[in-house]
Amino acid sequence: MTNGIKKERVLPGFGPTLGYTVFYLSLIVLIPLSALVIKTTGLTWRAFLAAVASPQVVASYRVTFGSAFIAAMINAVFGTLTAWVLVRYEFPCKRLIDALVDLPFALPTAVTGITLATVYSENGWMGSLLEPLGIKVAYTPLGIIVAMTTIGLPFVVRTLQPVIEAIEAETEEASACLGANRLQTFYRVLLPVMMPSILTGFALAFARAVGEYGSVIFIAGNMPMVSEITSLLIVTKLEQFDYSGATAIALVMLTASFAMLLAINMLQRWSRKYAQ
Protein backbone atom coordinates (compact mmCIF):
# COMPACT_ATOMS: atom_id res chain seq x y z
CA MET A 1 0.00 0.00 0.00
CA THR A 2 2.96 2.26 -0.55
CA ASN A 3 2.81 5.35 -2.72
CA GLY A 4 -0.96 5.39 -2.53
CA ILE A 5 -1.22 2.47 -4.94
CA LYS A 6 -3.32 -0.32 -3.56
CA LYS A 7 -1.37 -3.51 -4.01
CA GLU A 8 -3.49 -6.44 -5.15
CA ARG A 9 -3.44 -9.31 -2.69
CA VAL A 10 -2.63 -12.38 -4.76
CA LEU A 11 -2.41 -14.94 -1.99
CA PRO A 12 -5.68 -16.25 -0.58
CA GLY A 13 -6.77 -16.71 3.01
CA PHE A 14 -5.98 -13.35 4.58
CA GLY A 15 -9.43 -12.86 6.09
CA PRO A 16 -9.95 -16.30 7.61
CA THR A 17 -6.41 -16.74 8.97
CA LEU A 18 -6.18 -13.27 10.51
CA GLY A 19 -9.72 -13.56 11.83
CA TYR A 20 -9.03 -16.90 13.44
CA THR A 21 -5.72 -15.65 14.87
CA VAL A 22 -7.34 -12.66 16.54
CA PHE A 23 -10.30 -14.73 17.76
CA TYR A 24 -8.16 -17.48 19.29
CA LEU A 25 -5.70 -14.98 20.77
CA SER A 26 -8.54 -13.08 22.45
CA LEU A 27 -10.22 -16.22 23.72
CA ILE A 28 -7.14 -17.89 25.19
CA VAL A 29 -4.86 -14.98 26.12
CA LEU A 30 -6.39 -11.51 26.10
CA ILE A 31 -9.73 -12.09 27.84
CA PRO A 32 -8.26 -14.28 30.62
CA LEU A 33 -5.42 -11.80 31.22
CA SER A 34 -7.85 -8.89 31.33
CA ALA A 35 -9.77 -10.78 34.03
CA LEU A 36 -6.78 -10.26 36.29
CA VAL A 37 -6.79 -6.50 35.74
CA ILE A 38 -10.57 -6.12 36.04
CA LYS A 39 -10.70 -8.22 39.20
CA THR A 40 -8.09 -5.95 40.82
CA THR A 41 -9.99 -2.77 39.95
CA GLY A 42 -12.74 -4.10 42.21
CA LEU A 43 -10.41 -3.59 45.17
CA THR A 44 -10.19 -0.32 47.09
CA TRP A 45 -6.83 1.42 46.92
CA ARG A 46 -6.22 0.69 50.60
CA ALA A 47 -7.07 -3.00 50.27
CA PHE A 48 -4.78 -3.25 47.27
CA LEU A 49 -1.87 -1.67 49.14
CA ALA A 50 -2.49 -3.88 52.19
CA ALA A 51 -2.35 -6.92 49.93
CA VAL A 52 0.75 -6.05 47.94
CA ALA A 53 2.83 -4.26 50.60
CA SER A 54 2.43 -6.37 53.71
CA PRO A 55 5.79 -7.33 55.29
CA GLN A 56 5.51 -10.98 54.24
CA VAL A 57 4.80 -10.02 50.63
CA VAL A 58 7.60 -7.45 50.54
CA ALA A 59 10.00 -10.05 51.94
CA SER A 60 8.92 -12.43 49.16
CA TYR A 61 9.70 -9.77 46.51
CA ARG A 62 13.16 -9.39 48.03
CA VAL A 63 13.77 -13.15 48.01
CA THR A 64 12.40 -13.58 44.47
CA PHE A 65 14.06 -10.62 42.74
CA GLY A 66 17.30 -10.92 44.76
CA SER A 67 17.77 -14.61 44.04
CA ALA A 68 16.79 -14.15 40.41
CA PHE A 69 19.36 -11.37 40.05
CA ILE A 70 22.19 -13.44 41.55
CA ALA A 71 21.20 -16.48 39.46
CA ALA A 72 21.14 -14.38 36.28
CA MET A 73 24.57 -12.94 37.17
CA ILE A 74 25.99 -16.46 37.59
CA ASN A 75 24.48 -17.35 34.23
CA ALA A 76 25.87 -14.22 32.57
CA VAL A 77 29.43 -15.15 33.62
CA PHE A 78 29.36 -18.92 33.22
CA GLY A 79 26.97 -18.83 30.27
CA THR A 80 29.42 -16.58 28.40
CA LEU A 81 32.23 -18.98 29.28
CA THR A 82 30.15 -21.99 28.17
CA ALA A 83 29.12 -20.37 24.88
CA TRP A 84 32.75 -19.46 24.13
CA VAL A 85 34.01 -22.96 24.90
CA LEU A 86 31.24 -24.61 22.84
CA VAL A 87 31.89 -22.44 19.77
CA ARG A 88 35.66 -22.10 19.79
CA TYR A 89 37.14 -25.30 21.22
CA GLU A 90 37.05 -28.92 20.16
CA PHE A 91 36.71 -31.64 22.78
CA PRO A 92 35.10 -35.09 23.09
CA CYS A 93 31.28 -35.31 23.35
CA LYS A 94 30.98 -31.63 22.39
CA ARG A 95 27.81 -32.09 20.32
CA LEU A 96 26.13 -34.10 23.06
CA ILE A 97 27.00 -31.47 25.66
CA ASP A 98 25.81 -28.73 23.33
CA ALA A 99 22.46 -30.48 22.81
CA LEU A 100 22.01 -30.99 26.57
CA VAL A 101 22.32 -27.26 27.29
CA ASP A 102 18.62 -27.01 26.33
CA LEU A 103 17.64 -29.55 28.97
CA PRO A 104 16.11 -26.99 31.38
CA PHE A 105 13.73 -25.94 28.56
CA ALA A 106 12.59 -29.52 27.98
CA LEU A 107 12.65 -30.99 31.49
CA PRO A 108 9.44 -30.36 33.47
CA THR A 109 10.13 -27.93 36.30
CA ALA A 110 8.75 -30.31 38.94
CA VAL A 111 11.35 -32.89 37.90
CA THR A 112 14.13 -30.29 38.04
CA GLY A 113 12.87 -29.28 41.48
CA ILE A 114 12.79 -32.69 43.13
CA THR A 115 16.15 -33.77 41.68
CA LEU A 116 17.93 -30.58 42.72
CA ALA A 117 16.43 -30.90 46.20
CA THR A 118 17.68 -34.50 46.37
CA VAL A 119 21.15 -33.84 44.96
CA TYR A 120 21.74 -30.81 47.21
CA SER A 121 20.11 -32.16 50.40
CA GLU A 122 22.31 -33.24 53.35
CA ASN A 123 22.76 -36.81 52.18
CA GLY A 124 22.58 -36.13 48.44
CA TRP A 125 25.52 -36.29 46.02
CA MET A 126 26.42 -32.62 46.29
CA GLY A 127 24.92 -31.88 49.69
CA SER A 128 27.07 -34.49 51.44
CA LEU A 129 30.19 -32.91 49.93
CA LEU A 130 29.18 -29.38 50.97
CA GLU A 131 27.93 -30.35 54.45
CA PRO A 132 31.44 -30.71 56.00
CA LEU A 133 32.25 -27.22 54.67
CA GLY A 134 29.28 -25.85 56.57
CA ILE A 135 27.41 -24.98 53.38
CA LYS A 136 23.73 -25.86 53.32
CA VAL A 137 22.00 -25.50 49.96
CA ALA A 138 18.70 -27.35 50.09
CA TYR A 139 15.91 -25.69 52.11
CA THR A 140 17.83 -22.39 52.35
CA PRO A 141 17.82 -19.22 50.19
CA LEU A 142 20.94 -20.67 48.52
CA GLY A 143 18.79 -23.48 47.16
CA ILE A 144 16.53 -20.94 45.44
CA ILE A 145 19.57 -19.51 43.65
CA VAL A 146 20.67 -23.00 42.54
CA ALA A 147 17.22 -23.77 41.10
CA MET A 148 16.95 -20.38 39.37
CA THR A 149 20.44 -20.76 37.90
CA THR A 150 19.52 -24.14 36.45
CA ILE A 151 16.31 -23.03 34.75
CA GLY A 152 17.95 -19.87 33.37
CA LEU A 153 21.06 -21.64 32.13
CA PRO A 154 20.23 -21.95 28.41
CA PHE A 155 19.35 -18.28 27.86
CA VAL A 156 22.79 -16.65 27.89
CA VAL A 157 24.43 -19.60 26.11
CA ARG A 158 21.83 -19.69 23.32
CA THR A 159 21.69 -15.92 22.71
CA LEU A 160 25.48 -15.68 22.65
CA GLN A 161 26.43 -18.71 20.53
CA PRO A 162 25.37 -17.29 17.13
CA VAL A 163 27.08 -13.97 17.96
CA ILE A 164 30.40 -15.65 18.71
CA GLU A 165 30.03 -17.77 15.57
CA ALA A 166 29.51 -14.61 13.52
CA ILE A 167 32.63 -12.82 14.79
CA GLU A 168 34.94 -12.62 11.81
CA ALA A 169 38.51 -13.81 12.23
CA GLU A 170 39.68 -10.52 10.65
CA THR A 171 38.68 -8.44 13.67
CA GLU A 172 40.80 -10.53 15.98
CA GLU A 173 43.64 -10.66 13.46
CA ALA A 174 43.61 -6.89 13.11
CA SER A 175 43.69 -6.46 16.85
CA ALA A 176 46.59 -8.92 17.17
CA CYS A 177 48.48 -7.29 14.29
CA LEU A 178 48.14 -3.92 15.98
CA GLY A 179 49.97 -5.39 18.94
CA ALA A 180 47.22 -6.33 21.37
CA ASN A 181 47.76 -9.42 23.43
CA ARG A 182 44.97 -11.98 23.76
CA LEU A 183 43.51 -10.54 26.97
CA GLN A 184 43.44 -7.02 25.51
CA THR A 185 41.75 -8.35 22.38
CA PHE A 186 39.15 -10.04 24.53
CA TYR A 187 38.34 -7.00 26.65
CA ARG A 188 38.64 -4.32 23.98
CA VAL A 189 37.40 -6.09 20.86
CA LEU A 190 35.42 -9.25 21.61
CA LEU A 191 33.58 -8.32 24.79
CA PRO A 192 32.01 -5.11 23.39
CA VAL A 193 30.60 -7.14 20.48
CA MET A 194 29.25 -9.80 22.84
CA MET A 195 27.90 -7.42 25.49
CA PRO A 196 24.40 -6.68 24.05
CA SER A 197 23.72 -10.41 23.75
CA ILE A 198 25.06 -11.13 27.22
CA LEU A 199 22.71 -8.47 28.58
CA THR A 200 19.78 -9.87 26.59
CA GLY A 201 20.51 -13.37 27.89
CA PHE A 202 20.83 -11.97 31.41
CA ALA A 203 17.46 -10.23 31.14
CA LEU A 204 15.77 -13.35 29.74
CA ALA A 205 17.22 -15.53 32.50
CA PHE A 206 16.22 -12.96 35.13
CA ALA A 207 12.64 -12.70 33.82
CA ARG A 208 12.28 -16.46 33.72
CA ALA A 209 13.67 -16.86 37.26
CA VAL A 210 11.33 -14.22 38.71
CA GLY A 211 8.24 -16.12 37.52
CA GLU A 212 9.62 -19.58 38.28
CA TYR A 213 7.59 -21.82 40.56
CA GLY A 214 7.97 -25.59 40.07
CA SER A 215 11.71 -26.01 40.36
CA VAL A 216 12.05 -23.60 43.30
CA ILE A 217 9.38 -24.73 45.77
CA PHE A 218 10.90 -28.17 46.34
CA ILE A 219 14.37 -26.90 47.24
CA ALA A 220 13.47 -23.58 48.88
CA GLY A 221 12.24 -24.69 52.29
CA ASN A 222 9.51 -22.04 51.87
CA MET A 223 9.96 -20.30 55.21
CA PRO A 224 7.92 -17.07 55.33
CA MET A 225 10.12 -13.94 55.33
CA VAL A 226 13.27 -15.99 54.54
CA SER A 227 12.87 -18.38 51.63
CA GLU A 228 9.35 -17.88 50.35
CA ILE A 229 9.03 -16.77 46.72
CA THR A 230 6.18 -14.57 45.49
CA SER A 231 4.71 -17.23 43.18
CA LEU A 232 4.31 -19.54 46.16
CA LEU A 233 2.66 -16.76 48.13
CA ILE A 234 0.07 -16.36 45.35
CA VAL A 235 -0.68 -20.08 45.50
CA THR A 236 -0.91 -20.02 49.30
CA LYS A 237 -3.38 -17.13 49.20
CA LEU A 238 -5.46 -18.98 46.60
CA GLU A 239 -5.54 -22.09 48.79
CA GLN A 240 -6.83 -19.91 51.65
CA PHE A 241 -9.51 -18.60 49.25
CA ASP A 242 -8.05 -15.07 49.52
CA TYR A 243 -8.73 -14.46 45.83
CA SER A 244 -8.40 -10.69 45.94
CA GLY A 245 -5.05 -10.86 47.77
CA ALA A 246 -3.70 -13.40 45.27
CA THR A 247 -4.96 -11.31 42.34
CA ALA A 248 -3.40 -8.09 43.64
CA ILE A 249 0.05 -9.70 44.08
CA ALA A 250 -0.31 -11.38 40.69
CA LEU A 251 -0.99 -8.01 39.06
CA VAL A 252 2.23 -6.61 40.57
CA MET A 253 4.18 -9.58 39.22
CA LEU A 254 2.48 -9.34 35.82
CA THR A 255 3.37 -5.65 35.58
CA ALA A 256 6.97 -6.48 36.49
CA SER A 257 7.19 -9.14 33.79
CA PHE A 258 5.70 -6.81 31.14
CA ALA A 259 8.28 -4.18 32.10
CA MET A 260 11.00 -6.82 31.67
CA LEU A 261 9.52 -7.90 28.32
CA LEU A 262 9.75 -4.29 27.16
CA ALA A 263 13.36 -4.02 28.38
CA ILE A 264 14.26 -7.28 26.61
CA ASN A 265 12.71 -6.07 23.36
CA MET A 266 14.76 -2.88 23.55
CA LEU A 267 17.92 -4.83 24.34
CA GLN A 268 17.33 -7.12 21.37
CA ARG A 269 16.81 -4.18 19.03
CA TRP A 270 20.01 -2.66 20.37
CA SER A 271 22.01 -5.86 19.85
CA ARG A 272 20.65 -6.24 16.32
CA LYS A 273 21.71 -2.68 15.53
CA TYR A 274 25.11 -3.46 17.02
CA ALA A 275 25.47 -6.51 14.82
CA GLN A 276 25.02 -4.50 11.60
Add this chain to the structure above:
Amino acid sequence: MTNSQYKRRENLTEPVPVQWILAILAILFLGLFLFLPLAAVFSQALAKGFGPYFEALGNPDALAAIRLTLITAAVSVPLNLVFGLAAAWAITKFDFRGKNLLVTMIDLPFSVSPVISGLIFVLIFGLQGWMGPWLNEHSFKIVFAVPGIILATIFVTFPFVARELIPLMEAQGREEEEAALVLGASGLQTFFRVTLPGIREGLVYGVILCNARAMGEFGAVSVVSGHIRGLTNTLPLHVEILYNEYDFTAAFAVASLLAMLALATLAVKSLTQWKRARRPSIEFEEALVR
Protein backbone atom coordinates in the same frame (compact mmCIF):
# COMPACT_ATOMS: atom_id res chain seq x y z
CA MET B 1 56.65 -21.95 10.66
CA THR B 2 58.82 -19.02 11.44
CA ASN B 3 58.98 -17.45 14.84
CA SER B 4 56.84 -14.47 13.94
CA GLN B 5 54.09 -16.72 12.56
CA TYR B 6 54.07 -18.62 15.82
CA LYS B 7 53.70 -15.42 17.72
CA ARG B 8 50.76 -14.28 15.63
CA ARG B 9 48.98 -17.61 16.01
CA GLU B 10 49.45 -17.28 19.75
CA ASN B 11 47.74 -13.90 19.77
CA LEU B 12 44.77 -15.26 17.82
CA THR B 13 43.65 -17.82 20.34
CA GLU B 14 44.08 -18.53 23.99
CA PRO B 15 47.16 -20.48 25.17
CA VAL B 16 46.45 -24.22 25.30
CA PRO B 17 46.50 -24.50 29.13
CA VAL B 18 44.01 -21.62 29.35
CA GLN B 19 41.80 -23.40 26.82
CA TRP B 20 41.84 -26.50 28.98
CA ILE B 21 41.01 -24.57 32.14
CA LEU B 22 38.13 -22.72 30.46
CA ALA B 23 36.71 -25.92 28.96
CA ILE B 24 36.91 -27.75 32.29
CA LEU B 25 35.25 -24.81 34.09
CA ALA B 26 32.40 -24.77 31.57
CA ILE B 27 31.87 -28.52 31.84
CA LEU B 28 31.99 -28.34 35.64
CA PHE B 29 29.34 -25.61 35.56
CA LEU B 30 27.08 -27.65 33.28
CA GLY B 31 27.79 -30.78 35.31
CA LEU B 32 26.83 -29.17 38.58
CA PHE B 33 23.56 -27.71 37.34
CA LEU B 34 22.51 -30.07 34.53
CA PHE B 35 24.22 -33.46 34.23
CA LEU B 36 24.28 -34.34 37.92
CA PRO B 37 20.54 -33.71 38.43
CA LEU B 38 19.75 -35.60 35.21
CA ALA B 39 21.78 -38.60 36.37
CA ALA B 40 20.18 -38.37 39.80
CA VAL B 41 16.67 -38.82 38.32
CA PHE B 42 17.55 -42.24 36.94
CA SER B 43 19.76 -43.27 39.84
CA GLN B 44 17.04 -42.46 42.38
CA ALA B 45 14.35 -44.09 40.27
CA LEU B 46 16.31 -47.35 40.09
CA ALA B 47 17.76 -47.15 43.62
CA LYS B 48 15.69 -50.14 44.71
CA GLY B 49 15.96 -52.03 41.45
CA PHE B 50 13.60 -52.61 38.54
CA GLY B 51 10.85 -54.27 40.59
CA PRO B 52 9.72 -51.20 42.59
CA TYR B 53 10.37 -49.04 39.51
CA PHE B 54 7.84 -50.84 37.34
CA GLU B 55 5.51 -51.27 40.28
CA ALA B 56 5.42 -47.47 40.70
CA LEU B 57 4.72 -46.99 37.00
CA GLY B 58 1.98 -49.65 36.99
CA ASN B 59 0.15 -48.10 39.94
CA PRO B 60 -3.46 -47.20 38.94
CA ASP B 61 -2.97 -43.55 40.00
CA ALA B 62 0.20 -43.31 37.91
CA LEU B 63 -1.60 -44.83 34.93
CA ALA B 64 -4.47 -42.36 35.37
CA ALA B 65 -1.92 -39.52 35.46
CA ILE B 66 -0.29 -40.79 32.26
CA ARG B 67 -3.71 -40.98 30.61
CA LEU B 68 -4.66 -37.43 31.62
CA THR B 69 -1.29 -36.07 30.49
CA LEU B 70 -1.73 -37.74 27.09
CA ILE B 71 -5.29 -36.40 26.74
CA THR B 72 -4.16 -32.87 27.68
CA ALA B 73 -1.38 -32.90 25.10
CA ALA B 74 -3.63 -34.50 22.48
CA VAL B 75 -6.10 -31.59 22.77
CA SER B 76 -3.78 -28.64 23.31
CA VAL B 77 -1.03 -29.41 20.78
CA PRO B 78 -3.30 -29.73 17.68
CA LEU B 79 -5.22 -26.59 18.66
CA ASN B 80 -2.01 -24.58 18.97
CA LEU B 81 -0.70 -26.14 15.76
CA VAL B 82 -3.72 -24.93 13.78
CA PHE B 83 -3.45 -21.52 15.40
CA GLY B 84 0.31 -21.36 14.72
CA LEU B 85 -0.21 -22.12 11.02
CA ALA B 86 -3.03 -19.59 10.66
CA ALA B 87 -1.13 -16.88 12.54
CA ALA B 88 2.11 -17.45 10.62
CA TRP B 89 0.26 -17.37 7.28
CA ALA B 90 -1.58 -14.13 8.08
CA ILE B 91 1.51 -12.44 9.54
CA THR B 92 4.13 -13.45 7.00
CA LYS B 93 2.20 -13.47 3.72
CA PHE B 94 0.32 -10.19 4.09
CA ASP B 95 0.97 -6.62 5.19
CA PHE B 96 -1.42 -4.99 7.61
CA ARG B 97 -1.45 -2.38 10.31
CA GLY B 98 -0.71 -3.54 13.87
CA LYS B 99 1.31 -6.55 12.77
CA ASN B 100 4.12 -5.93 15.27
CA LEU B 101 1.63 -5.58 18.09
CA LEU B 102 0.02 -8.88 17.09
CA VAL B 103 3.40 -10.66 17.11
CA THR B 104 4.18 -9.25 20.56
CA MET B 105 0.80 -10.34 21.90
CA ILE B 106 1.27 -13.88 20.61
CA ASP B 107 4.45 -14.06 22.72
CA LEU B 108 2.66 -12.82 25.88
CA PRO B 109 2.07 -16.22 27.52
CA PHE B 110 5.85 -16.79 27.61
CA SER B 111 6.36 -13.79 29.86
CA VAL B 112 3.50 -14.60 32.23
CA SER B 113 4.55 -16.59 35.28
CA PRO B 114 3.08 -20.14 35.34
CA VAL B 115 1.19 -19.54 38.57
CA ILE B 116 -0.51 -16.46 37.11
CA SER B 117 -1.36 -18.45 33.97
CA GLY B 118 -3.38 -20.77 36.17
CA LEU B 119 -4.80 -18.02 38.34
CA ILE B 120 -6.50 -16.18 35.46
CA PHE B 121 -8.64 -19.22 34.68
CA VAL B 122 -9.60 -19.57 38.34
CA LEU B 123 -10.70 -15.91 38.23
CA ILE B 124 -13.00 -16.59 35.30
CA PHE B 125 -14.33 -20.08 35.96
CA GLY B 126 -13.83 -20.46 39.74
CA LEU B 127 -16.74 -20.28 42.20
CA GLN B 128 -16.00 -16.60 42.96
CA GLY B 129 -15.24 -15.92 39.31
CA TRP B 130 -17.22 -14.34 36.46
CA MET B 131 -18.79 -17.50 35.16
CA GLY B 132 -18.54 -19.47 38.40
CA PRO B 133 -22.15 -19.10 39.64
CA TRP B 134 -23.60 -19.92 36.21
CA LEU B 135 -21.35 -22.97 35.82
CA ASN B 136 -22.23 -24.11 39.32
CA GLU B 137 -25.96 -23.86 38.59
CA HIS B 138 -25.57 -26.07 35.57
CA SER B 139 -23.24 -28.37 37.56
CA PHE B 140 -20.51 -27.97 35.01
CA LYS B 141 -16.96 -27.85 36.30
CA ILE B 142 -14.03 -26.25 34.52
CA VAL B 143 -11.62 -25.25 37.26
CA PHE B 144 -10.41 -28.09 39.52
CA ALA B 145 -11.40 -30.45 36.72
CA VAL B 146 -10.01 -31.65 33.39
CA PRO B 147 -11.23 -28.72 31.20
CA GLY B 148 -9.33 -26.25 33.40
CA ILE B 149 -6.14 -28.29 33.10
CA ILE B 150 -6.48 -28.33 29.33
CA LEU B 151 -7.22 -24.58 29.16
CA ALA B 152 -4.20 -23.68 31.30
CA THR B 153 -2.02 -25.97 29.18
CA ILE B 154 -3.25 -24.36 25.96
CA PHE B 155 -2.38 -20.96 27.45
CA VAL B 156 1.20 -21.80 28.45
CA THR B 157 1.97 -23.62 25.17
CA PHE B 158 0.17 -21.02 23.04
CA PRO B 159 3.17 -19.34 21.28
CA PHE B 160 5.40 -22.37 20.54
CA VAL B 161 4.34 -23.29 16.97
CA ALA B 162 3.62 -19.73 15.80
CA ARG B 163 6.94 -18.44 17.10
CA GLU B 164 8.85 -21.22 15.34
CA LEU B 165 7.04 -20.70 12.01
CA ILE B 166 6.93 -16.90 11.72
CA PRO B 167 10.67 -16.29 11.15
CA LEU B 168 10.89 -19.30 8.80
CA MET B 169 7.96 -18.23 6.61
CA GLU B 170 9.15 -14.63 6.70
CA ALA B 171 12.49 -15.77 5.26
CA GLN B 172 10.66 -17.84 2.62
CA GLY B 173 9.11 -14.75 1.06
CA ARG B 174 5.95 -14.78 -1.04
CA GLU B 175 7.14 -15.14 -4.63
CA GLU B 176 6.97 -18.93 -4.80
CA GLU B 177 3.40 -19.04 -3.52
CA GLU B 178 2.39 -16.24 -5.88
CA ALA B 179 3.95 -18.12 -8.80
CA ALA B 180 2.10 -21.30 -7.86
CA LEU B 181 -1.21 -19.43 -7.76
CA VAL B 182 -0.62 -17.73 -11.08
CA LEU B 183 0.14 -21.15 -12.55
CA GLY B 184 -3.34 -22.25 -11.46
CA ALA B 185 -2.82 -24.02 -8.13
CA SER B 186 -5.55 -23.65 -5.53
CA GLY B 187 -4.82 -22.02 -2.17
CA LEU B 188 -4.60 -25.32 -0.33
CA GLN B 189 -2.47 -26.90 -3.07
CA THR B 190 -0.12 -23.96 -2.80
CA PHE B 191 0.13 -24.38 0.93
CA PHE B 192 0.74 -28.13 0.90
CA ARG B 193 3.04 -28.27 -2.15
CA VAL B 194 4.96 -25.00 -1.86
CA THR B 195 4.87 -23.62 1.66
CA LEU B 196 4.84 -26.79 3.75
CA PRO B 197 7.97 -28.48 2.31
CA GLY B 198 10.04 -25.45 3.31
CA ILE B 199 8.81 -25.25 6.87
CA ARG B 200 8.52 -28.94 7.72
CA GLU B 201 11.47 -29.03 10.10
CA GLY B 202 10.45 -25.87 11.94
CA LEU B 203 6.95 -27.29 12.22
CA VAL B 204 8.23 -30.53 13.75
CA TYR B 205 10.46 -28.57 16.10
CA GLY B 206 7.63 -26.29 17.24
CA VAL B 207 5.27 -29.21 17.77
CA ILE B 208 7.69 -31.28 19.86
CA LEU B 209 8.58 -28.29 22.04
CA CYS B 210 4.88 -27.51 22.45
CA ASN B 211 4.25 -31.15 23.34
CA ALA B 212 7.10 -31.30 25.86
CA ARG B 213 5.78 -28.24 27.66
CA ALA B 214 2.16 -29.48 27.47
CA MET B 215 3.12 -32.77 29.12
CA GLY B 216 5.49 -31.19 31.63
CA GLU B 217 3.70 -28.02 32.74
CA PHE B 218 3.51 -27.83 36.52
CA GLY B 219 2.79 -24.37 37.94
CA ALA B 220 -0.24 -23.37 35.87
CA VAL B 221 -1.79 -26.83 35.98
CA SER B 222 -1.17 -27.10 39.71
CA VAL B 223 -3.26 -23.98 40.36
CA VAL B 224 -6.30 -25.19 38.37
CA SER B 225 -6.11 -28.91 39.07
CA GLY B 226 -7.54 -29.44 42.54
CA HIS B 227 -5.12 -32.36 42.95
CA ILE B 228 -7.62 -35.20 43.00
CA ARG B 229 -5.71 -38.47 42.72
CA GLY B 230 -6.64 -40.57 39.75
CA LEU B 231 -8.90 -37.82 38.39
CA THR B 232 -7.18 -34.44 37.96
CA ASN B 233 -3.52 -35.35 38.40
CA THR B 234 -1.18 -35.02 35.48
CA LEU B 235 2.26 -36.65 35.55
CA PRO B 236 4.12 -33.64 37.04
CA LEU B 237 1.44 -33.24 39.74
CA HIS B 238 1.64 -36.95 40.51
CA VAL B 239 5.41 -36.57 40.94
CA GLU B 240 4.79 -33.78 43.44
CA ILE B 241 2.29 -35.80 45.50
CA LEU B 242 4.55 -38.86 45.66
CA TYR B 243 7.54 -36.70 46.60
CA ASN B 244 5.65 -34.90 49.38
CA GLU B 245 4.58 -38.29 50.74
CA TYR B 246 8.27 -39.27 50.93
CA ASP B 247 7.70 -42.05 48.39
CA PHE B 248 10.94 -41.07 46.62
CA THR B 249 11.41 -44.21 44.51
CA ALA B 250 7.95 -43.85 43.00
CA ALA B 251 8.32 -40.08 42.58
CA PHE B 252 11.57 -40.49 40.66
CA ALA B 253 10.21 -43.44 38.69
CA VAL B 254 7.42 -41.23 37.35
CA ALA B 255 9.87 -38.34 36.97
CA SER B 256 12.14 -40.58 34.88
CA LEU B 257 9.32 -40.92 32.33
CA LEU B 258 9.23 -37.14 32.00
CA ALA B 259 13.03 -36.99 31.82
CA MET B 260 13.00 -39.51 28.97
CA LEU B 261 10.40 -37.38 27.19
CA ALA B 262 12.71 -34.38 27.60
CA LEU B 263 15.71 -36.31 26.25
CA ALA B 264 13.67 -37.54 23.29
CA THR B 265 12.58 -33.96 22.61
CA LEU B 266 16.18 -32.77 22.62
CA ALA B 267 17.21 -35.67 20.35
CA VAL B 268 14.54 -34.82 17.75
CA LYS B 269 15.49 -31.15 18.00
CA SER B 270 19.20 -31.85 17.46
CA LEU B 271 18.38 -34.15 14.53
CA THR B 272 16.22 -31.54 12.76
CA GLN B 273 18.87 -28.88 13.29
CA TRP B 274 21.54 -31.21 12.00
CA LYS B 275 19.46 -31.96 8.90
CA ARG B 276 18.82 -28.25 8.33
CA ALA B 277 22.54 -27.50 8.61
CA ARG B 278 23.44 -30.23 6.11
CA ARG B 279 20.95 -29.20 3.49
CA PRO B 280 22.48 -26.42 1.43
CA SER B 281 20.57 -23.25 2.11
CA ILE B 282 18.66 -21.36 -0.54
CA GLU B 283 21.16 -18.50 -0.49
CA PHE B 284 23.94 -20.98 -1.07
CA GLU B 285 22.15 -22.44 -4.09
CA GLU B 286 21.50 -18.99 -5.48
CA ALA B 287 25.17 -18.15 -5.08
CA LEU B 288 26.03 -21.28 -7.08
CA VAL B 289 23.68 -20.31 -9.90
CA ARG B 290 25.27 -16.89 -10.13
